[in-house]
Amino acid sequence: MTVQLANNATSRLASSISSTDTTISVQPGDGAKYPTLTAGDTFPVTLLKSDGQLEICRCTARSGDVLTVLRAQEGTTGKSFAAGDRVEVRLTKGTWDQKFSEAMSHVFLTAPTNANTLIADNKFYTWMAGTVVTGGSNWPPYGGGVGAGFMDVRWISGDIIYQRVTLLANGKKPRVFDRFGNGTTWDAWKMASSLDDVDFRPTASAGDVFIDGEGFYRWNGSTYVKSDLSYSSLAALVSGVAAAMGPNQTTQDVGAGRAAGVSYVNSTARPIMVLVQATTTQTGGNLYATIGGVICQRSYIGATGSKVALQITVPPGVAYRIDAISSNIDMWIEYR
Known part of the structure; x- marks a missing residue:
């Protein structure tokens, strides 16, 4: 009220x-x-x-x-x-x-306490002894040791209560848990902070948990295990992106160092894109590309003086060649 x-x-x-x-x-x-x-x-x-x-x-x-x-x-x-x-x-x-009573007031807890009873609006509960939690009931499913801590309580509406608990341990990051309820029934506690020690993982499901230096952990029904969003999988993703076409590559005119009928090797760690244009010297002139010994693409066949072109993608470490039939190459661009 x-x-x-x-x-x-x-x-x-x-x-x-x-x-x-x-x-x-x-x-x-x-x-x-x-x-x-x-x-x-x-x-x-x-x-x-x-x-x-x-x-x-x-x-x-x-x-x-x-x-x-x-x-x-x-x-x-x-x-x-x-x-x-x-x-x-x-x-x-x-x-x-x-x-004045609606303003936040402080209550110091000393005895084991049932968290479900801490429902007074705008109350700020604190304790120094971990036994308030370890000897009590309906507290978050904390892992590791528990010492001092505190809880904030808010009434969101006439029948919705919000609790936020912060559990402290020497030398460790505070563990913060939230939940909603109506004083009789409660949602499960959810962890709202990251951890810096894998041994402090919750002992029951409290949502995905991030552990510094480790990554995300997810409840598997009996314990928390490293999820697909762990550091190792993120590192693999970054590595995959690094090996893909695009990052740190530029468009380069390599015509002065390229010639038709000569094999070249993509010596980079990424795929490269090759774009070649030529002018036909007689009807039927065209270009065709070979990648790894296989003819994989041919340009259209043009009349005398026509512009013909093709574009190929070459995997890392693979040889490629452009052959010009009745045509002269006048542009060779590589994205590498």
């Missing part, structure tokens, strides 16, 4: 009310001055007569200009009020006390 406030929210009763009426109407159009409430929210209302007599109420719902209220709050008594009496949002002691 959250207390809402609004600046300068004041109006007058549109009609008289008895000492027990629980709905009051303010002047037409003035309802918008008052806070908009969601489920569980309230705001304080002070009813004030012209002679100074007052009553403190608590508004639990507002529909337009009509307020639903709890009467006679904070030690005041129910009174009858006349049309025209004032209806104001005031910061009362009870409101202040509730607002």
Whole structure:
């Protein structure tokens, strides 16, 4: 339950009310001055007569200009009020006390504790002794030793509670776990931090876990094992990319060092792309390419003076040759 406030929210009763009426109407159009409430929210209302007599109420719902209220709050008594009496949002002691209680407060734990009971809103729980966790229940499935730690609790809505637990161990990265619940049933704890020690892997499924220097670990039904996203597989992927066409390669004009009918070898560690263009000297002129001793591509056959071209990809360490039939090569480009 959250207390809402609004600046300068004041109006007058549109009609008289008895000492027990629980709905009051303010002047037409003035309802918008008052806070908009969601489920569980309230705001304080002070009813004030012209002679100074007052009553403190608590508004639990507002529909337009009509307020639903709890009467006679904070030690005041129910009174009858006349049309025209004032209806104001005031910061009362009870409101202040509730607002203060909604601010985060600290609780120090010393005894073994059931984590399911730590559900007070805006509470900050801390402990020095690991027995609070190791001797308690419903804590995250931590691995390795446990010492001091702390937990934050938040109410997301009226029936959704969020817990975040941080477990500490000397010389190790803090282990952080999250979960949601309603105070009765809870989701499984999920690990929200990485680890720096493989021996500190959770003892039950808590989502994928990243371990520094190791990579990702995944629950296999009985323990955490290195997943396909481990450092070794990532290294293999990087190695594969490094061996592929593209990275650190450039387009080069190698025509001065190439000639038709001569075999060359791709001496690089990556595939290369070869593009050759020629001008035919008679009808039927063309180009054809041989890779690894196999004729693999032929250009179209052109009339005299036509431009013919072909493009091939040559694997690393493989020999290749371009033959020019009734044509003169005038461009030889390699992407290598």
